[in-house]
Amino acid sequence: MASYVKKDNTFEQAEPLSRECPHCGAHAQLIPTATPSFEAIRSAQPRQVGIAFRCAACNEPRFGRAAVRSIDTVRVELSSNIIEVERSRQRFPYNYLPPAVERIFREALQCYSADCYNAFASMCRRTVHAAVTDLGSNARLQLFELYKEVVEIGSIDEPTAQMLETVLFGTDGPVPEIGPDHAAVLIEMIKDMAYQCYVRTAKLRAAMKMRRYFAEEHSGKITSLDRHRAETA
Ligand SMILES: [Zn+2]
Numbered sequence: 199m200a201s202y203v204k205k206d207n208t209f210e211q212a213e214p215l216s217r218e219c220p221h222c223g224a225h226a227q228l229i230p231t232a233t234p235s236f237e238a239i240r241s242a243q244p245r246q247v248g249i250a251f252r253c254a255a256c257n258e259p260r261f262g263r264a265a266v267r268s269i270d271t272v273r274v275e276l277s278s279n280i281i282e283v284e285r286s287r288q289r290f291p292y293n294y295l296p297p298a299v300e301r302i303f304r305e306a307l308q309c310y311s312a313d314c315y316n317a318f319a320s321m322c323r324r325t326v327h328a329a330v331t332d333l334g335s336n337a338r339l340q341l342f343e344l345y346k347e348v349v350e351i352g353s354i355d356e357p358t359a360q361m362l363e364t365v366l367f368g369t370d371g372p373v374p375e376i377g378p379d380h381a382a383v384l385i386e387m388i389k390d391m392a393y394q395c396y397v398r399t400a401k402l403r404a405a406m407k408m409r410r411y412f413a414e415e416h417s418g419k420i421t422s423l424d425r426h427r428a429e430t431a
Pocket residue numbers: 219220221222223224226253254255256257258
């Protein structure tokens with residue numbers, strides 16, 4: 199379904215456009231806020247035009263471009279295929295990572311979002327390096343166990359698993375070249391490994407600490423402030 203810029207500069211979409219938002223993550227409608235003028239397209243005759251939208255869920259701006267299909271005296275027809283200029287970002291609770299790991303890992307996910315799959319693969323190997331430097335030499339084995347777990351849970355085929363093992367843990371050669379297929383598996387793998395290694399550990403420790411605190415308070419080992427006040431009043 200095409201969209202149109204009419205002679206009076208009104209913008210008409212055959213049907214509303216909805217996409218996943220890189221800002222809020224919602225699959226929300228894109229509401230046009232700035233569309234090209236009819237006269238400007240008529241005089242410049244561009245192959246593509248830019249349109250600004252706002253996300254119906256979070257109001258953040260979104261930008262797209264569309265091919266110009268035809269220009270006549272009353273309207274301009276635009277392709278329905280709106281290409282978004284801003285890519286969806288990978289989400290991750292980065293605040294659980296130590297700064298040295300976060301810097302590398304964040305850049306790894308940005309490479310993936312930009313479709314730079316080989317840069318992404320290299321940054322994944324550096325993420326493993328950064329985590330091992332942070333956690334100590336035992337972490338290498340721990341990360342390898344997490345990798346094996348993902349291979350098993352995800353039923354990843356043998357050649358892919360071997361290639362990704364070389365990407366992440368290879369020491370005697372360059373990172374092998376990967377394409378979108380391998381990158382799609384690797385993104386889920388590295389996110390899960392980082393999550394299990396840092397986020398799960400931190401959340402579990404915090405939850406246990408909290409439960410033990412309340413258990414001790416309940417058994418009278420810790421005097422809560424209110425009880426202390428009641429006793430001394
Ligand atoms: Zn949004």
